[in-house]
Amino acid sequence: MTSARPKIDFDAKIPNNVDLASDRKLQRALERWQPNFLDWWGDMGPAVDTKDVYLRTAVDVGREGWAHFDHVPMNEYRWGVFLSEHDPDRKIAFGEHKGEPVWQEVPGEYRADLQRLIVIQGDTEPASVEQQRFLGATAPSLYDMRNLFQVNVEEGRHLWAMVYLLHAYFGRAGREEADQLLARNSGSDESPRILGAFNEETPDWLSFYMFTYFTDRDGKYQLGTLKESGFDPLSRTCEFMLKEEAHHMFVGTTGIDRVVTRTAQLMNEHDSEDVAGAGGIPLDMIQKYINFHYTVSLDLFGNESSTNAANYFTAGLKGRWQEERRKDDHVLTDDAGAVDAVREGRITTTEVPALLALNQDLRSEYMGDCSNGLKRWNRILEKHGIDRRLSLPHVGFNRHVGAFSDAHITPEGRVVSEAEWKAQESRWLPTEVDKTHVRGLMHPVLEPGKIASWIAPPNNGINDKPVDYEYVHFN
Amino acid sequence: MLDKGRTTTVTVLDEAPATAQVPAPQEPQVDFDTDPSRYRHWRYEVEGETAWVYLDVAEDGGLVPGYELKLNSYDLGVDIELYDLTQRLRFSHPEVRSVVLTSGKDSNFCAGANIRMLAQSSHSWKVNFCKFTNETRNGIEDMTAHSGQTWVAALNGTAAGGGYEMALACETILLVNDRSSAVALPEVPLLGVLPGTGGLTRVTDKRHVRKDRADIFATKSEGFQGPKAVEWKLVDETVSRKQWDATVRERAAEAAASSSRPTGATGIALPPLQREVTEDAIRYPNVRCEIDRDARTATITVLGPEAGTVPESLERIHALGADFWPLAMTRELDDLILRLRTNELEIGTWLVKTRGSIEGALAFERVIAEHSASDWLVNEIRHYFKRTLKRLDVTSRSLIALIEPGSCFAGALLELALACDRQYMLEGTFEDADEEQDPAQLVLTASNFGAFPMGNGLTRLQSRFWGDDETLAALEPGTRLTGAQAEEAGLVTDAPDDIDYEDEIRILLEERASLSPDALTGMEANHRFVGPETMETRIFGRLTAWQNWIFIRPNASGAEGALRRYGTGRKADFDRKRV
Known part of the structure; x- marks a missing residue:
């Protein structure tokens, strides 16, 4: 296998490794879009007034180091277009085009579907920046504030990645869609983001960690399936985005680590589960936030049985998680799969053609991945000598999309009546009282090295810097 | 709270689980009765x-x-x-x-x-x-x-x-x-x-x-x-x-x-239809249908109003509401057409008859003509009958009008006969009838000259005599014609007398029943709509005809066609030949 390493042009107005300089038309189009993006960032990006932030900037796509760290003013962040390395021998790995060389241009036949996939993915990237716009004002430490902004600028870069594809490969319709990505806004009455979950505000930092752990992880799985795409530019774009996405999930994982650690400390100090009065977040509440964010993210995978997912697979547009490592024919026309179903008040499964079961397949992969976090957090509890354990609720709990959406299922997986479910809802999902308590803890801590009462400090700083490093400078 | 999954798209038509592999369930007998509750x-x-x-x-x-x-x-x-x-x-x-x-x-x-x-x-x-x-x-x-x-x-x-x-x-x-x-x-x-x-x-x-x-x-x-x-x-x-x-x-x-509707008017109720359905008959107060399954025919008889029952005032019409004969009859006929079309696919020929008093029909005709421009309800009834006639025009059945003694093909009801593919009228009377009969008559009224246009924008008379202005010009409202006169005027296909009538009709029906139903449907649709194209004729002629052709082509409905493959996650496999 040969591998071509695309040259990075970091001095260009738009940093890139796609040889933008030689494509004047595309360059002009993107340069026209750039000021709109900056306006959007100014209007909808982080609301905290900072001088500069210690950020990592993508400068390469290679294995031996791809990022550069420095203090940069956020609006001067070098958002660029980076595709992972090009493999000239790459073949389509699945569907009816299996074995054919990957496409370097959009096949006309799949223009509409590919454009739609990219628009839906692209719409989520700026959405999360908008959702998190006001969080910086209540950051529990400069370290956390920096992490938030790192996530934000990289979501911005992911938007660039999708916009590049729309501009480069989808003609005028693509350019119009690129404009719409900035015109829709999270939570807007006028023109909301496409997916419901991305119109919810992220009101507090516990929600932010949960979002980066659970909802960004959905993003990871979606990107993972697009990385398999027969449309090579999309595949290479997503492969590189996944590298950045890993940090977002790190923020979520370690964020929840630290909340659990602090809660455990407070429990031991006060010899009580009720650490709310001591300025902590009780385990019950953490469990409720897990229940909410996990189930909302499960909904993002769509219906258990999906025609669209099947069509995308057959066409070679969107594969399965780790498609090439799977040991089957990668065509799936003769296979069957079981999808969740609720029949006569019982949770069961229905057999459908395997092609239609791809959403459930991806969701199962995701669920397995999510459970790793629970193991971590429970180890922390164990280390502190606490018997209580956190857990993931049953897949059917609190679902609004798919087979479980009409049923009422407890976190333990019992089908109950609507009345019974409603009666216990406040034990399972965050109540107004819980949310008020968590919001009440959100006070900014802006002194380097200091940390809010409800969360433990991180074990390490960023890029080998100390924890008390001045990650953010203010005006 | 979340309301959409990530795979929701703008263009998807339907996202139900695939059941295309399952053989289609038996298509049911369809009932068109419903109400807001x-x-x-x-x-x-x-x-x-x-x-x-x-x-x-x-x-x-x-x-x-x-x-x-x-x-x-x-x-x-x-x-x-x-x-x-x-x-x-x-x-x-x-x-x-x-x-x-x-x-x-x-x-x-x-x-x-x-x-x-x-x-x-x-x-x-x-x-x-x-x-x-x-x-x-x-x-x-x-x-x-x-x-x-x-x-x-x-x-x-x-x-x-x-x-x-x-x-x-x-x-x-x-x-x-x-x-x-x-x-x-x-x-x-x-x-x-x-x-x-x-x-x-x-x-x-x-x-x-x-x-x-x-x-x-x-x-x-x-x-x-x-x-x-x-x-x-x-x-x-x-x-x-x-x-x-x-x-x-x-x-x-x-x-x-910009509406022409009056203010302060009171609507009328549309109560459920009275309908008696047996194995081979559907009967309403004003419309009857007998099915002969061996001959594959349905005989539809529209019962005219009794002479002397015409309401004397507009108030009375509104008070009668759905019981006012023209509306009651139209609702029943509409329902019958829909039921036969949907549920009786093998009954390929409909024989259309009327029975009742010509004078009664004409009396109602005058009431409608007098008020349809000024009263919303009468206007509605006229347009409802117009649309019901249009349903007949696009019905894929052979339509044969039988005009016999005791019938009342006058004015609006004559349109029923004119909507048919052929019209047979008995000249004289049936010799061995139990009761004494008057010979059948057709009566032309103003209704036949513009009140009930077809989808092509023409009256049924204009369609019938397309390109033959002379014959059309000879027809006048108020004319009453017997069998021979009607044949002479071109208003009926044939007017046999008692000796030939039954045989003519029997042979016609047996011959009709032997022909290809598909060819008949195509032929009739072509003959019924002469002359200019309108949006309506283009929809029922061009669009529907092409659509129905596409529906049966393997590229749509074959096992590997687009319609059958939709929702299986597999792509259609097209026969690429353009035909």
Whole structure:
């Protein structure tokens, strides 16, 4: 296998490794879009007034180091277009085009579907920046504030990645869609983001960690399936985005680590589960936030049985998680799969053609991945000598999309009546009282090295810097 | 809270689990009776001069098992309710001057006809479904044109396929501008069939979209959002969410302002029809149908009014309401046509008769003529009979009028005979009749010269004598003709006397029953619509005929065709030859 390493042009107005300089038309189009993006960032990006932030900037796509760290003013962040390395021998790995060389241009036949996939993915990237716009004002430490902004600028870069594809490969319709990505806004009455979950505000930092752990992880799985795409530019774009996405999930994982650690400390100090009065977040509440964010993210995978997912697979547009490592024919026309179903008040499964079961397949992969976090957090509890354990609720709990959406299922997986479910809802999902308590803890801590009462400090700083490093400078 | 999965797309027509592998369930006998208390898919609220009509389809409310009506997609059951709803707005709500058609769902307006339903349906079911939905869309346009109830489509989400076609039947189309919602006709690119409920036709003929743009629109599965849709004339206006409610109200009020409907009028109730159904007969108070399954014929007899029962005043007509003979008879005939068309596929020839007093029929005729211009109810009844005649015109059965002693083919009822493919009239009387008879007569009235135009915009007489102005000019309102005279005037096919009549008819029917039903359907449809094309004839002729051809082609309905493959995740395998 040969591998071509695309040259990075970091001095260009738009940093890139796609040889933008030689494509004047595309360059002009993107340069026209750039000021709109900056306006959007100014209007909808982080609301905290900072001088500069210690950020990592993508400068390469290679294995031996791809990022550069420095203090940069956020609006001067070098958002660029980076595709992972090009493999000239790459073949389509699945569907009816299996074995054919990957496409370097959009096949006309799949223009509409590919454009739609990219628009839906692209719409989520700026959405999360908008959702998190006001969080910086209540950051529990400069370290956390920096992490938030790192996530934000990289979501911005992911938007660039999708916009590049729309501009480069989808003609005028693509350019119009690129404009719409900035015109829709999270939570807007006028023109909301496409997916419901991305119109919810992220009101507090516990929600932010949960979002980066659970909802960004959905993003990871979606990107993972697009990385398999027969449309090579999309595949290479997503492969590189996944590298950045890993940090977002790190923020979520370690964020929840630290909340659990602090809660455990407070429990031991006060010899009580009720650490709310001591300025902590009780385990019950953490469990409720897990229940909410996990189930909302499960909904993002769509219906258990999906025609669209099947069509995308057959066409070679969107594969399965780790498609090439799977040991089957990668065509799936003769296979069957079981999808969740609720029949006569019982949770069961229905057999459908395997092609239609791809959403459930991806969701199962995701669920397995999510459970790793629970193991971590429970180890922390164990280390502190606490018997209580956190857990993931049953897949059917609190679902609004798919087979479980009409049923009422407890976190333990019992089908109950609507009345019974409603009666216990406040034990399972965050109540107004819980949310008020968590919001009440959100006070900014802006002194380097200091940390809010409800969360433990991180074990390490960023890029080998100390924890008390001045990650953010203010005006 | 979350309301959409990540795989939701604008253009998908339906996202139900695949059951295409399962053999299609037995198609049921269809009943067209319903009323607002039984609606599962629609609701309407009358607010002042405007009726707000909400499409809110129950997913588990399909007429046939095997599919879920996701994304506000529809099947025949949904459309039966829509038809009922239009009739109630016309007759029971004279105060309504504009109608807003919108979606009761948050997520979209309507995804069109349910694809799994189409995929699992037999050819005849699809064709009957399309015909009925087309008639209802035409009826909506007729309401705007003649009933003073103007329809405004308020697309509060994406309208795809049949959803957009429903909007096209409205006078004005508004589309919300939320940077996601679109109008689209994705049938060609996604399903390998046509937007067959008037979509292709109305885009060019009604909205005057240029043909090259229409071509792009009908092959672009995701369609266009508000601003572009306005620029291309696919919708009239696109409105932000903030301005939406106010603007829709404004447009509804403007539409109401130009209405001819009276103020302060009281509607009439449309109670359930009295219908007795046996193995081989369907009987209503004013319409009878006897089925001869061996001969594959149905004899439909419309019973005229009794002489002397004509109401003396307009007040009395309103008091009678649904019992007023012209309305009662039309409702029954309409129901009968629908039931026979849908449930009696092998009954290929309908014999159309009338029985009653000619003077009685003429008396009613005069009342209608006198008030139809000034009274909303009488006007409605006239247009209802017009639409029912149009149903006959597009019915794929051989229609034979038998004009015999005791019949009352006068004026409006004569249109029934003129709608038929052939007319046989007995000259003289039946010699061995039990009672004494007067010879049959045909009576021409003003009704035959413009009150009940066909879909081609011509009267049935103009269609009959297309290009023969001389014969047409010789006909005058008020003329009464016996068999020989009617034959001479060209109004009947043949007028045999008692000696030949029964044999003629028997041989005709036996011969007819031996011919190919498909060829007959095509031949009759060609003969019935002469002369100019209108949007209606283009929908029933061009669009429907092409659609029905496409439906039976392997590229659509073969095991590897687009319609059958839809929802399996596998792509259609086309025969690439253009034919």
